[in-house]
Amino acid sequence: MSFVFPTKQLSQLTTEIDYGVTASASDLDTGTKFLRITDIQDGSVEWEKVPFCDAPKSKLQSASLDDGDIVFARTGATTGKSFLIRSPPDGAVFASYLIRVKPSSAVDSGYLAHFFQSSGYWKQIKKRTQGAAQGGVNATSLSQIEIPLPTLDEQRRIAAILDKADALRRKRKRAVALLDSFTRSIFLEMFGDPATNPKKYTSRTFGSISTKMSDGPFGSNLKSDHYVEHGVRVIRLQNIGVGKFVDNDKAFVTKEHFKSLSKHKCLPGDILVGTLGDPNLRACIQPAWLHEALNKADCVQIRVDEKIALPEYIVSLINQPSVEKLAHGLILGQTRSRISMGRLRELAVPIAPLDEQASFVAAVRKASRIRDGLNRSERALSQTFTSLQSRAFSGQL
Known part of the structure; x- marks a missing residue:
């Protein structure tokens, strides 16, 4: 695969590429959050919902997550999906179905994380995916991924531009999600919880x-x-x-x-x-x-x-x-x-009576029109972000 910038393999840009810990998740507060593949959704982690880890502290030391680490799904339908760790809870660790990469001082972790969302990265992952059914990657194959590498200052500039574009896109997504929950809230306000039927419909x-x-x-x-x-x-x-x-x-x-x-x-x-x-x-x-x-x-x-x-x-x-x-x-x-x-x-x-239903439907349709507008805006921002990504890693940004 050819890039405008000189390239290096990921192994040359990291201090560690390692696997997570095999342990049991627990709802009991052990003081150690246990990050799994399923906890990473839509490019984010709700740490308060992440379970705790039930294992001796001595077993967990090597799997402790630090700010700037990047974790990858190593198997299943989400093979290759990555997540940049920012301000993790103290002592948080990662599970064995994840691979953790610790970037070296030669590369900006934000730049690296953005590259791992790009088409150039996914083309390489597809070629290196192993296994017939669900596929998978290991630390060795991941370490061989080619990374386009401009100067460190240029990496930081590219990461800052992509951060801003991505933030706008995510704000639109959150606004759509809020409207969805708003509809549910309107229902409860107008009619109450169906399980208890407080208005005796x-x-x-x-x-x-x-x-x-x-x-x-x-x-x-x-x-x-x-x-x-x-x-x-x-x-x-x-x-x-x-x-x-x-x-x-x-x-x-x-x-x-x-x-x-x-x-x-x-x-x-x-x-x-x-x-x-x-x-x-x-x-x-x-x-x-x-x-x-x-x-x-x-x-x-x-x-x-x-x-x-x-x-x-x-x-x-x-x-x-x-x-x-x-x-x-x-x-x-x-x-x-x-x-x-x-x-x-x-x-x-x-x-509920039809007239009350009709009032609710009018509110829902108004919210739906707003949501449609936000969806159009989000799609446009996503297209802009994809274009910026392509330009960034081909030296045109």
């Missing part, structure tokens, strides 16, 4: 407020080898977010196949409920641009009777954490926490 089952409920086809009727590149969209669990349709990981079936499964047809405005995964119960509305679709197994379609309930109200109700707890008694199985459509149909929830 009439409770009705999902079956009684729906004109149609359908789970997706199971077994041989719809398998992954039925998917084609173009056709009718298949809605799967990964497309159902909390209050939002996630338009990625797309799958399609032919129109002919769709006709044979037409009873599972989903239309814009239908409520899509995920009944497996985390959270176990979550819902969104099929967007207007998705004219027709087919829901897969574990995705329940609900078409509400709008003389009784409005889709936005029902989606927000389902997404209240306490409703999942209400449904807990309906969850089947010991290892797979799935709620069947039949049992979901029987779940009774408080239904």
Whole structure:
């Protein structure tokens, strides 16, 4: 791989490249935070939510994290994902499925961390990924990554520019997340917790407020080898977010196949409920641009009777954490926490009067318009950031 700047292997720019400690996570305060791959989400760590480490102090000394360290996921779906450690809690350590890099004085840790987000880095990781199923990297293969290396002053200048661009992008993301939680707060303020029903609304089952409920086809009727590149969209669990349709990981079936499964047809405005995964119960509305679709197994379609309930109200109700707890008694199985459509149909929830629902929906739609604007802004900032990254490591910044 060619870079404009001279390059060095990562091993030449570090004092240590080592593995984390094998130990048990604990909810008990041992005084030692235990950073794992799963604690790194969206480029950040909420240290207050990171568990503690249950192991003798003598075993943990070599795994202690310092400001400026960079940790990498060494296996699984997130292989190669990295995180720059800033102001870790005293004595925090990292787990064995992470690799820790300690940058030397020859390289700025912020510059290095930004390079580990770039396409130049990911191309090298892809080539070095080992293993057939989930893949993985080890300390040796990571140490051989080629790093473009301008002067230290130039590294710091590049890192400062990328820090500012990244901060703007993250602010937009946080604003969108705040709006999502704001919608949940509006619901609770207007209607109270569905589990306790403080306003004594009439409770009705999902079956009684729906004109149609359908789970997706199971077994041989719809398998992954039925998917084609173009056709009718298949809605799967990964497309159902909390209050939002996630338009990625797309799958399609032919129109002919769709006709044979037409009873599972989903239309814009239908409520899509995920009944497996985390959270176990979550819902969104099929967007207007998705004219027709087919829901897969574990995705329940609900078409509400709008003389009784409005889709936005029902989606927000389902997404209240306490409703999942209400449904807990309906969850089947010991290892797979799935709620069947039949049992979901029987779940009774408080239904507010239509005029109150309409007031809530008006507020939600206003928040949604603001969120759409923020999403557009965030996408533009992300494109700008990606462009800056490309220019930075090709000597054009």
